Amino acid sequence: MSQNSTGNIKQFNLGEGHRMTPQRRFVYEVLMNSKDHPTATEVFMRVKNKMDSISLATVYNCLDALVGVGVVRQVNVDREPSRYCGNLEPHAHFHCENCASVEDISLKDGAKPSNSLKLPRGAKVEKFEVVVRGLCPECALSIKTKKQLN
Amino acid sequence: MSQNSTGNIKQFNLGEGHRMTPQRRFVYEVLMNSKDHPTATEVFMRVKNKMDSISLATVYNCLDALVGVGVVRQVNVDREPSRYCGNLEPHAHFHCENCASVEDISLKDGAKPSNSLKLPRGAKVEKFEVVVRGLCPECALSIKTKKQLN
DNA sequence: ATTTTTATCAAGAACTATTCTAAATAATAA
DNA sequence: TTATTATTTAGAATAGTTCTTGATAAAAAT
Numbered sequence: 135m136s137q138n139s140t141g142n143i144k145q146f147n148l149g150e151g152h153r154m155t156p157q158r159r160f161v162y163e164v165l166m167n168s169k170d171h172p173t174a175t176e177v178f179m180r181v182k183n184k185m186d187s188i189s190l191a192t193v194y195n196c197l198d199a200l201v202g203v204g205v206v207r208q209v210n211v212d213r214e215p216s217r218y219c220g221n222l223e224p225h226a227h228f229h230c231e232n233c234a235s236v237e238d239i240s241l242k243d244g245a246k247p248s249n250s251l252k253l254p255r256g257a258k259v260e261k262f263e264v265v266v267r268g269l270c271p272e273c274a275l276s277i278k279t280k281k282q283l284n
Numbered sequence: 285m286s287q288n289s290t291g292n293i294k295q296f297n298l299g300e301g302h303r304m305t306p307q308r309r310f311v312y313e314v315l316m317n318s319k320d321h322p323t324a325t326e327v328f329m330r331v332k333n334k335m336d337s338i339s340l341a342t343v344y345n346c347l348d349a350l351v352g353v354g355v356v357r358q359v360n361v362d363r364e365p366s367r368y369c370g371n372l373e374p375h376a377h378f379h380c381e382n383c384a385s386v387e388d389i390s391l392k393d394g395a396k397p398s399n400s401l402k403l404p405r406g407a408k409v410e411k412f413e414v415v416v417r418g419l420c421p422e423c424a425l426s427i428k429t430k431k432q433l434n
Numbered sequence: 435a436t437t438t439t440t441a442t443c444a445a446g447a448a449c450t451a452t453t454c455t456a457a458a459t460a461a462t463a464a
Numbered sequence: 465t466t467a468t469t470a471t472t473t474a475g476a477a478t479a480g481t482t483c484t485t486g487a488t489a490a491a492a493a494t
Contacts, residue, residue: 153441153490174480189444194481199442212360213451215480226401231410240402247414250395251376256421260381263415264397271406303461303470324451339473344452349471363481365451 148203160184161196162205162220171209171217171227171236211236211265226264232273239266298353310334311346312355312370321359321367321377321386361386361415376414382423389416 147154164180165172172180178193197218200206207219211229217236226239226247241247247264269277297304314322314330322330328343347368350356357369361379367386376389376397391397397414419427 151441155442155490157443187444189446191445191482192443195442210360210362213363213366213480216363228404228407237404239404242400242402245400247397247400248416249400250392250397251414251416252390252392253416254378254387254389254421256424257378257416258419258424259416260418262417264401264412265415266398266401266403266407266409266412268410269408271404274406274408301470305460305471307472337473341453341474342472345471363451 148199152199152203155196156185157181157188157192158196158199160188161193162200165200165206165218165220168220171219173215173217175215177218209236210263211267226266228266228268228270230270230273231267232269232277235270237270239264298349302349302353305346306335307331307338307342308346308349310338311343312350315350315356315368315370318370321369323365323367325365327368359386360413361417376416378416378418378420380420380423381417382419382427385420387420389414 148158160181161177164177164184168177168180174193174197175190177197178188178190181188181193197206197208201208201218205220205222207222209217209219209227211217211227214234219238221238224241226241228237228239229235230237248259248262253259268274298308310331311327314327314334318327318330324343324347325340327347328338328340331338331343347356347358351358351368355370355372357372359367359369359377361367361377364384369388371388374391376391378387378389379385380387398409398412403409418424
């Protein structure tokens with residue numbers, strides 16, 4: 135318990151046999167302060183500003199640990215680099231094919247996307263992931279504008 | 285039009301500037317005859333039985349071409365190798381965390397998973413992907429049985 | 435306190451799915 | 465027939481991620 139950069143970030147421990155290290159705390163803090171969905175490399179660059187000695191491999195380790203404990207979500211879109219997300223509320227993701235941004239999409243109140251599926255009888259659902267692909271509002275607008283100019 | 289292994293598989297052409305080659309036809313046939321969701325390497329191995337000279341790079345090329353034309357779907361689950369699917373009906377996928385199988389899940393009649401989302405105003409949706417993760421009926425059963433034995 | 439055990443870190447090597455390159459081949463257009 | 469364009473192939477290259485190893489540090493046991 136020697137180092138503990140007590141900030142405004144929720145405290146938690148990682149359970150039996152797992153240690154809350156400065157590296158893990160920085161990675162967690164970066165994710166909580168990021169509204170975008172950074173990749174491991176992006177997290178690495180942001181943490182490096184606070185702790186220059188950290189390595190990319192350690193960021194991967196920390197992300198794995200945090201995902202394993204369930205305080206962080208790993209988001210995969212197609213085969214692009216994994217992104218990480220501190221929003222644990224059930225939600226979907228919108229992936230813009232033009233600017234490659236990934237944004238949270240919230241669910242309509244009480245709605246569950248899985249309700250529209252004929253799930254196989256006897257299957258045990260752990261979680262599900264909904265990814266919408268297309269053009270985000272900004273890109274949809276700018277592309278439409280560009281077309282008008284031609 | 286010199287080679288055309290006219291089988292029981294739907295005929296189609298790939299549009300201006302694209303040629304229907306024996307390799308592409310074999311890749312397509314393999315997908316139409318596969319109920320599982322083979323990876324590129326699995327498709328490669330299956331096609332190789334019919335055409336020994338084909339290379340993995342060609343299988344990737346053919347899959348890209350078929351996906352591009354829209355007669356085949358590419359399915360990504362987490363960061364596992366891409367899988368390919370000849371079922372063009374709108375449907376979701378179930379991914380078993382135990383046996384790693386991927387199965388189609390059909391939608392309830394008239395249901396659209398996107399109806400439960402608060403899509404950002406102005407966004408242009410191209411397509412969306414729903415992946416359910418958990419244990420398939422067989423694995424759920426066998427794991428439950430194994431627990432009882434302990 | 436000191437030792438022992440266990441977990442974590444860091445740097446770089448290794449891995450793997452996929453894409454790229456370049457030369458050969460084949461199909462289409464001129 | 466010639467020229468153009470698309471495709472195939474083998475292997476090299478790429479990129480995200482994981483693995484390996486030795487060092488460090490924290491926790492547990494003595």
